[in-house]
Amino acid sequence: MKKTRLVMIVALLVSVFAAGCGNSSSSSSEPTIVIGETEPLSGPLAVYGVPQNNSIKLAVKHINERGGIDVGGKKHRIELVSLDDQFNPTTALSNIKKMVEHEKIQFLVGFMSGSSVMPAFPYIKENKLPTLVGVAPDKAITATNNPYVFHVRPPSDFTGLTSGRFIGEELNVKTMAVVGTTAQGFFKDLIEGVQQGLQSTGGSITTVQGFKVGDQDITAQLTAAIATKPDAIYVGADVESAAFVYKQAKELGYKGRLLGFNGGSKAQFEKIVSADVLEGIYDMIPAEINPSDHSINGPYAQTFLDKYKAEYNVEAPPSTGYGYDLMNILAAAIEQAGTTDADAVVKALNEMPVPKEHMTMKWIPVEGKMFDKNNQAYVPNASFVWTGGDKKVHKEMNSPVQEYSEGLAKIRNASK
CATH class of the missing domain: 3.40.50.2300 (Response regulator)
Structure with missing residues (x-):
């Protein structure tokens, strides 16, 4: 009797262990999309790098909570790899190589400056690494023709x-x-x-x-x-x-x-x-996120501000919308492509409209598309004025998107 009971207990433990292993195996085999990010998370420009990293992490969390990215009918979760480049171009390039060769990233996001991302342009192109650049304001990012690089912030x-x-x-x-x-x-x-x-x-x-x-x-x-x-x-x-x-x-x-x-x-x-x-x-x-006036922002601005404050216990700086939106833009492009193939996703980014959901910024479509022919996105420019201790919206300025896009195209074509 004791022997029979012992056998039953052992059998039960084995079955529980096997079930546990089965769940673990299922979890580990769950489809993932690995995205890399490099930012100045320390040093003098961490004042921008840390908030952008926070907004990207928050977007990843929210996308995963919604079930992930639908790739050809199958949900994929995002795995984000974030590294500190200390606003050093050499470190940024080293980070990118490390993430591609060891972390096997499929997409790249982030960047505070063109000086951090542009030295990596040949490597990005050679490895067909679709890259969405966030808060960096440098014109050269899109004036230099690299089909795998997309710029969400308007150039300075x-x-x-x-x-x-x-x-x-x-x-x-x-x-x-x-x-x-x-x-x-x-x-x-x-x-x-x-x-x-x-x-x-x-x-x-x-x-x-x-x-x-x-x-x-x-x-x-x-x-x-x-x-x-x-x-x-x-x-x-x-x-x-x-x-x-x-x-x-x-x-x-x-x-x-x-x-x-x-x-x-x-x-x-x-x-x-x-x-x-x-x-x-x-x-x-x-026209970045303004906590007191969303007339210049996208429909998701207040929800984002509330969730950012709840997550990090600090007010979201205005520029955090770029990081949050670019992750949702990339997710929408992958879903439109129906695959994580680099060239297919680039094609989707070139053809996609402005996403209708989860946008904190008021994106200006160019010929009905999210990005113009230079892989550049646009939001309106706005004037703000400090009044009574707050930076308040003064007015949305007249922003010559088409005029600028045509001029940028001439420079970009000359760089081919």
Whole structure:
């Protein structure tokens, strides 16, 4: 009797173990799509890299909670591999190679700057790695012809051109000094766009003063800018750098307009400056997520903001919409392709309309498509103004999408 009972117990344990192994095997064999991401998760530009990483992770979580990506009638979960490149191009390329060769990623997302992604262009093309670039504002990303690279943030000179016209026509600025991080790749394009737009209204730039990312004392550059007696000073820089510029401009007694291309949230600015310093400053950027006014945003903006706050216990910075949306755009393209084959997904990205669901940003279709013929996506440009401690929407600016797209195509075709 005891022997029979022992045999039954052993048999039961074996069956339970086998069932457990069966479930584990089923789970491990569940179809997955491996996506790689490289960002500055540490260093001076982690202020942008960490929020973009957070938004991408949140999108992956939500897509998986919805059952994953439907590939030819079978659901696939996303596995995300995220690495820190510290805003170092060599590290970024090393990260990409590591993820392709060891993690077997099928798609690539992220990036803070063209200087991080562009050295990898030959490797991306050689390995047929569909890549969606997020918050990086560099024009060269899409001006350089790489069929596997898609850019969701509008280039800085697109915003610069719109801003220059707005500054001259709406703010009646005739002379303007520029202070910013001139070593960053996007800056040259930004200023060329601003100058072109301002000159079209009869205005001019009096001087361009540069400093490095991470610099905290910009008084010398500001003193030189103020000496030209401009109607306004335009600040093209990351959030933390811009905060120091605004603070020191006020300390130097500058009374003219302060304008910027900065982005950033109230919490990010107020780590360095008080609300009274920011009062009246204009920020002219793509129409990113605004917590108090969604008229310039997509239908999913408030839901995203609520879920981001619940997940990370911090307000979502405005630029986080790029990371969240690009993951949903990629998921929609894979579903449209019905396969994870790289060329089929690239074809789907080229042909797909703007997704109808889960978009936080107000994407502008070009000829009915998500991306133009340059693999570039667009959102409207908007002006914001700091009022009473909050950055509020001033107005959506007239953004010349078709005009810009045609000009970009000429440059891209010349790079073939």
